[in-house]
Amino acid sequence: MAEPKTKYDRQLRIWGEQGQAALENASICLLNCGPTGSETLKNLVLGGIGSITVIDGSKVEVADLGNNFMVDESSIGQSKAKCVCAFLQELNDAVKAKFVEESPEALIETNPSFFSQFTLVIATQLVETSMLKLDRICRQSNVMLIFARSYGLTGFVRISLKEHDVIESKPDHFLDDLRLNDPWPELQRFAESIDLNATDPVIHKHTPYVVILVKMAEEWANKHGGCLPSTREEKKEFKDLLKSRMIDIDEENYKEAIEASFKVSTPRGISSRLRQIIEDSSAEVDSSSSDFWVMVAAVKDFIVNEGGGEAPLEGSIPDMTSLTEYYVNLQKIYQAKAEADFLAVESRVRNILKRIGRDQDAIPRTTIKTFCKNARKLTVCRYRLIEDEFNSPVLPELQKYLTDEDYSVAIGFYILLRAVDRFATNYNRFPGMFDGEMDEDISRLKTIAVGILNDLGFNGSTLTEDLTNEMCRFGGAELHAVAAFTGGIASQEVIKLITKQFVPMSGTFIFNGVDHKSQLLLL
Amino acid sequence: MADPVSQASSRWRDLDKLLLRPGNLVGPNFDPGTELRDDLQEYAKVLVVGAGGLGCELLKDLALMGFRNLEVIDMDRIEVSNLNRQFLFRLQDVGKPKAEVAAHRVMERVSGVDIVPHFCRIQDKDLEFYNKFNIIALGLDSIEARSYINDVACSFLEYDAEDNPCEETIKPMVDGGTEGFKGHARVIMPGVTPCFECTIWLFPPQVKFPLCTLAETPRTAAHCIEYAHLIKWDEVHGGKPFDADDPEHMQWVYSEAVKRAELFGIPGVTYSLTQGVVKNIIPAIASTNAIISAACALETLKIATSCSKTLSNYLSYNGLEGLHTKVTEFVRDKDCPVCGPGVLLELDTTTTLQKFIELLEEYPKLHMSKASVTYRGENLYMQAPPVLEEMTRSNLTVPLFDLMGKIPKGIVHISGTATKNDKKTSCTRKLRVLFKVIDGDTDMDTATGS
């Protein structure tokens, strides 16, 4: 076996060893191993997922050779689950691969408790009735669930679970936590120790912009009755003031200061994103609360007490032009403040745990530390039951999708994907499966789709003829490239859910393979 | 078991829904029917450039979307760190050429598909090689390689007298790229949609640390690593080139970086980071590659068959925070030196081929040195290999006008080395050569022209 560190190097750089460990401890169940399911699992097996269980009751047919890479000529007539499982095992011997030759529909019907052994269930190509049942089963037993479907040139991916909390959301662009609008005494003192009017040009051009901005903001405030630049004119004036202190046009640190000068004027206090979380009713904790919400409660207390309205400091600073010594000292000042904030939060966590009757040390220090470092980036995702979404979608959103040109194809496919399942319940096949009944199927499908819209209180005129025809043309086909796309999306979301890093998608992703203008529908 | 005839027809049961049935949301001139499927399998030739994370997926996807004539080109050998995403490779394949193993694995599983591997650099193939494909699918991770293939594909493009692109000379490209949870897929129809060069700003050059920061004021772990890699290595090893693939070299850089970091009190130097910085490693995972390749393969099928509308013209995907996909319709740069009608060069009828090659070095939009020149597929002068150089050397003293059959204007292709952002890259350009009239023999032209 290859050294896993080398084999997984390119992904360890994304989710780290903790993320990898979470993947290796996860056990995944796949329902239906057509191309959509097989491709989803392939991406997870390559990444070193702990174990997989493939459930499929069908035998490999000739048509499977035209869209599924995991079966070949020698598989014809054999259990599809067995063949796919064997190929997946070949990709990574570290994965425990199992299969069950049974129809997912039957399993959902007869053995609902079967699913509680898994970390996550990936359900592919299920029709509506089975989806709704499985959704309830997984919700009750607290198993994460993700649906993926490929249908002609469309398809969808939908996550379903009660709540998913992300500490390490690792956003791409996020404003650094420098507190230039509200420097604490140690930072202020450090700034005071440096003379901006230093005559040594090397020192002048290597004074970090954080120091420049802290000092210049103070100078500004002294001249403006304690206020920081706020209007557009004032901000411009402040930039000019910075520019006037340059002794050479090539001073990178001053250029950085001018570029970052807006950080002096950002409003103090926490973001609306964090406010929403601390004001969530789950932040009123009791013995049944999760560690996440216990830590939220502690941070909430911190903000109104030691924090003086601010979240715990993140503690890291971006690279900036500076003498090494200045930079290292600045780093230490930020780290010291972050450490102090963390200790304050930690003691609050311990007190809360004691108050709610749990072991004071139930949450490890490192977890609390990571939580504090990411306090500004916490994310809570909640998902409705599919049944609730189908019965009572968010009407203003639905209204918007039905009238907004950008969403017309996506919402059309959304309704039609539900309509084909009802069609299948009525006729025991998908519309357009047989060439001879094309015209009848088109009008039947149209009637069903218009019926769905009417039941929701909308008229069916928004559904275009073109789209309904197209849906019948697809005839339930599962095309490999579409399956690889939706399966790829599904596996990506599974990784985010299991590593508890990055923010998983919300709503329903509707794939539009016609012109790729896919959409997320939040219903 | 079913008989072979019905096997062949039912194998493509799902794909046939798209290729055999008429539709309203389809491309221009869509002509559904079994003939379309058969033609796709018999005549459509696709080149997959790169057999890495995207290339492996592309070969599989294209084979299962009905293509049967595929070729793949890649100069790399399989490494252990490829195995987390390049699913056609196994541990026992490490060290073997990617193109060969990838082609073999797909042919093994998808019967009927023919994949020809090319284990070489993309520059090793001549224009004729690239011209035989209907579509070129790119699964690359470097800007230079994309630029090169883009140059090649655009060099086939011809314009008519009104400066409209001639349809039969358009060589479509489908390009994918990924980085971590992000990626893009795009369709390039040279002369119609923007080529890689038209939107080169999408790929800003990589920022390098100033040497004085590395030497005098290091602040981050990366600064310490680059100091060891770019400055200290040469100081100590004077002349011996650094090899990023040699673990001993990497270990040396790492330990030097650790020493420097300790000296300055800088945290964070690790062996993994050292490799990342020195080799400029881009994080890569299976899922993103699968998503982007699938989009590219689907677009390739649409270009070949018109079975649906096409992506117009750039799809971006970001799975970092939630899920975002966006289609942007970029516009062509009308003055693009690569996909435009060509750089216009006015010459005297007496200008020799030698003089012409020298001119290319100074010409503002080109700056091309060591140019080889072809005209209508014929080599006028080749810098390499030596055999060809010798064969074509005698042309150097002949006027280009004569070599081109004494026509007043024509298109020549040149390939050589161009300097861009202080970096030498091989590139191919199309030139519109116009010969200046000289008194006497072209009086009539001047008269009728005014």
Ligand SMILES: [Zn+2]
């Ligand atoms: Zn161009």
